[in-house]
Amino acid sequence: MTGFAERRGAGPLGDWVWEIRAVNGKGLDLRMRLPEGIDGLEQAARAAVSARVARGNVSLSLKLSRSSEAGAIRVNAAGLAVALDAVAFVTEEAARRGFEVRQPAATDILTLRGVMETGAPPEDTGPLLVALLADLDALLDDFGAMRAAEGRALAEVINGQIARIDELARNARDAAELRRPEMEQSLRDNLARIMAGAADADPNRIAQELALLMVKADVTEELDRLVAHVAAARRLLGEAGLVGRKFDFLMQEFMREANTLCSKSGNAELTRIGLDLKTVIDQMREQVQNVE
Structure with a gap:
């Protein structure tokens, strides 16, 4: 029941490495280390392994490296609109009460909460899930051949x-x-x-x-x-x-x-x-x- 296999893949959303190991065991003990945020991945991976392996202590892991866009900084348009509306309201209310308020610089507005965001915009992980599961199937083929x-x-x-x-x-x-x-x-x-x-x-x-x-x-x-x-x-x-x-x-x-x-x-x-x-x-x- 011992075995090992590794599979590398790449897609528009990043690169990944699947790895599976198994040692002796009386029954099937499957432990998985998978990234979060990919709907349906854990259930599908567990079902795929259980269909191929009946006995052994099995460890399945996936290392996923997101594309460079994942670390980019971007402006949240909705957050910016809320911030500008708030600045305009404060300026008008101050003028009505006889106060003079200095207009904020653009850099000041960017520091307001909700204006700037890091990370990629919300994405459809469906295509990524399909690609990962296809590579998982190939990984299990390699794993089965080795065993x-x-x-x-x-x-x-x-x-x-x-x-x-x-x-x-x-x-x-x-x-x-x-x-x-x-x-x-x-x-x-x-x-x-x-x-x-x-x-x-x-x-x-x-x-x-x-x-x-x-x-x-x-x-x-x-x-x-x-x-x-x-x-x-x-x-x-x-x-x-x-x-x-x-x-x-x-x-x-x-x-x-x-x-x-x-x-x-x-x-x-x-x-x-x-x-x-x-x-x-x-x-x-x-x-x-x-x-x-």
Whole structure:
């Protein structure tokens, strides 16, 4: 789910730079830094990103540089008219009362509130919005292409880890078969010692208890499930669409079987294989966080 893209554009109202970044995340967490004053931009940008990205911590930003007109100083005609009317009224009222008032200079009038303005006049941001969203669409194309390329590389890594888990599961099955005579002999020896030390013990009950221990130590079911999980992981890797959450769940199942295998192993070689399995599964779980 990681990715980055940048897009630069220009129009009659200024220049802009779109930038989008994404890192791993369980769901979609979209954060945006957009300039104010462009009606509909935030809602449209959020909808555009959400339609393309389903998972990850995503940051979208837009830097907009207005044209030089944005910093120009201009006369507000309406404000000037109000100011001149006020000057005329004061002059006439002063004359009526017998006062002589000096006519103000033009520079004096310009300093009155509302006469001068900075910034561009009110503008229609509709064309700017259309141009920005068109560039955003192209940005998301670039972003998707980068993530797709990374996804292909990631698929190779995960496929290799699945193959390693499959190999270790087969090695565990071989190790379990090799330990079977050892376990059977151990159980017979234990049964003989118990029978020798407890003449009044029920041999059938003792045999049942030992058989139960044998069943509990059997790892066939765990190994069968590991093989099934390997097949499921390979199917998910070949599916189109959103499979990240399914992979998350599958990794939990992988780890559960590996933990049970280690707890039931009773054999150094089988324990070593189980620990190797847990290592590979943990590494794969980290990579799966990048899958959308």
